[in-house]
Amino acid sequence: MLSTICKPKTKFTFFNHSRFFSGIKTDDLDYSHRYLPQTGKSRREMLKEIGLDNIKDLFSDIPKKVLIDKFDKFDHDKMTEEEVFNTVNNILNKNLDITNFPFFLGGGVYKHNIPSTVDYLTQRGEFLTAYTPYQPEVSQGTLTAIFEFQTQVARITGMQVSNASMYDGSTALGEAVLMACRSTRRKKVIVGGGVHPQYIQVIDSVTKFSKKVECEYMPVDPNGVEIEKLIQSVDKTTACVVVQNPTFFGHIHDLERLAAACHKHKALLVVGFTEALSLGAVKSMGEMGADIAAGDGQSLGIPMSFGGPHLGLFATSKKLMRTMPGRLVGETKDMDGKRAFVLTLGAREQHIRRDKATSNICTSSGICAIAFTIHLASLGETGFKELALLNHNKACKLAEKIVNEIPNIKLINDRFFNEFTLKLPYGYSSEQITKKLLKEGVVAGLPLGKLYKGKLDDHLLVACTETNSEEDMDKYVSVLKKALK
Known part of the structure; x- marks a missing residue:
């Protein structure tokens, strides 16, 4: 034995x-x-x-x-x-867990506190293991959660209707461009220079082989001065203008005049975003007259996770609802007259439309959408606004410390939410500076030269959220000042 x-x-x-x-x-x-x-x-x-x-x-x-x-x-x-x-x-074990460092990296993925409620509820079997809710009679819990999600997205974006989510912000914005061309039966798409460069790459990928879309890309706009040029560029051949607010560089714009210029020529205004939390403080897309809002919901309920999975948010007006991509959960009544939920208006290629489908994105980021819903519901309307203002105030405090204590460094933003761009003194590379600060235990931000090869090598994109303490900010300023000597 x-x-x-x-x-x-x-x-x-x-x-x-x-x-x-x-x-x-x-x-x-x-x-x-x-x-x-x-x-x-x-x-x-x-x-x-x-x-x-x-x-x-x-x-x-x-x-x-x-x-x-x-x-x-x-x-x-x-x-x-x-x-x-x-x-x-x-x-x-040789990997370095930089998320434990003072962390000021953003650029489309943000570090936020996630309540333990989110993880606890999303781990429940009926959410975590549920697949596509094709059979509404056995999927009422999932459908109810998605219906709540759609309601939340419509409210924070100021739009009338939202879909059940897309893959991420970039694919949502790419689908918005295709939808605008379908809706207007026009080809010309004007993409602003303040849109996230990786979102622009996705737009280019989904449109470059289409004979129904012709994209015009505005020059990169780190200084946030392109709105007037966009207004002047709209004409009767324009399908839509695509902008981001806050822009990739952190600028905040009032888009009402741009929306009016688009509508004057019967074009659509598409507004993208990377930081959903900004909608707790910044004027919503719907309030400014946008026709489509498309962006990423990662900052609510979803960890950074090395860049994915994320959550695409997509909202529009009732007028354009039937050309919206993805799926939509609607409210109805069952045979007994009780409130019930079903998938509706699903004109996707796997259903009935085939090559005439509104989209070939045939699913949704269901578990991420539920995590988003739980986080936002736990905050409530008041908590959502307070968290947004906390982020904004911390970012303002950090920017003020940097500008006041470090000579020859320039803040290029007049207005921003929780992310801003610094222009370093002459002769300094933002990539070199971030490497120096990482050795000192600080994740300094996103060196823009990595995304704009040959351009903006001296620009650094910095994000500050509720996770950054006063000590984190002081250390950041201290080591940055040392690195720029």
Whole structure:
């Protein structure tokens, strides 16, 4: 009996691809027998389309000193399962958890406190494991939650109707452009230079092969002075004007005059946003006359999680409701006359419309939408506004400290919410400065030269939220002053 209990640990053996494909050029293999959909040929075609030579080029942004090209430490034939886990954990332990540092990084993903209520409720089985609510009679809980979500999004954006969510802010804005062209039957789309550059990339991706959309991209606008140019650019051929508020650089605009110019020529105004919390303090899109509001809801209920998953928010007017992408939960009555909820107006390609569908986004970020709803409901209307003002006040305090205590640094924003842009003194690179501050234990912000290659190398985007203490701000100013000497 003792000999049975004391048997050696089970060996953990890796499948050695080099042995299996010995003497075969793997790039030319048909991978279908391995349950992978792409062949070597299709992989090469995709790489060629995006201008890359091989798969490794996809990871070129990762510094070579931290990129694990191959696992030399694994002895495939001799390691036990425990030894494999220990080896992997030793590699993972080299990662630095910068979220514990004073954290001032934004640019579309924001660090906010998430109440424990959110995690507790979203972990319930009826939410976490529920799939698409095609059968309303067994999905009333999920449908009710999504209906509440739609109501919240419509209220904070000042619009009349919202859908059940999109994938993230960038895809929501891309769908808004397509919807505007469908609704107006026009091609010309004017995209402002204050829109998040990655959102612009998505707009370009979803429209560049369409014969029904022609995008005109305004120059990058770090100083927030393009509204007049946008007003002048609208004409009777314009389908929509796309702007962001607050802009990627943090500027806040009153868009009423731009909305009036669009409507004068029967064009639509599309307003994007990356920080949903700003809607607790900044004038809503609906109040300013926007026709479509599209952005990201990550800042409420959703952790940063290395950049995803996120939550796309999409709202519009009743007039445009039937051209809205995604899905919509509506209220009705059942056979007994009781209040009930169903999916409605779902003219998606998987239902009835096929190639004439309003969208090929055929699902929603359901669990993220529920997390958003729980967080916003726990705040309430008063708490939402108070949290927004707390963020704004902290950002103002940090900006004031920086400008007053560090010479030759310029704040380019007249008005902002919780994110602003600094122009560093002549000769300093924001990427170099952020690296210096990281060594001092501070995440300083987003160096804009990384997103605008060859431009704005001396610009730094800084976000300050309720998570930043007075001590965090003091340390930031102290180490930034030291780095700029």
